[in-house]
Amino acid sequence: MSLDASTLQLGQPSALPASPEEARLDRVPNPHAGTSYLARFTCPEFTSICPVTGQPDFGILVIDYLPGQWLVESKSLKLYLASFRNHGAFHEDCTVGIGKRLVELLEPEWFRIGGYWYPRGGIPIDVFWQTGEPPRGLWLPDQGVAPYRGR
Secondary structure, three states, rough: OOHHHHHOOOOOOOOEEEEOOOOOEEEEEOOOOHHHOEEEEEEEEEEEEEEOOOEEEEEEEEEEEEEOOOEEOHHHHHHHHHHHHOOOOOOOHHHHHHHHHHHHHOOOEEEEEEEEEEEEOOEEOOOEEEOOOOOOOOOOOOOOOOOOOOO
């Protein structure tokens, strides 16, 4: 697989997208396609907006996937995740929507996302989504976010 770097946001000035719908996610070839390994991205300062109150919501996202032919390019992922800061959506919609968009882009062998949200109305809401059972033999470390106790 060849890569035309000029088509990527990587290495070029990139404005923060106004919304997740406007954000562009880039993918790059996996140099170890056919090798079973886990790629993890952690976003410890994820923000979005409550669609009812307009107040900010804060969470920690942990994205794990077993790549197939493609990897997500990290700068484009950072810009995409940051585009949620003015986006009004419930925790479940943000978490699962991000997961589905990445799965559509990457076509991974396996994918999971954990959204660990700080309390809204006194109740923390954690959201988990995955594409199926983890492949046998894949080293799958804990996502490392403790159950809510005043994170």
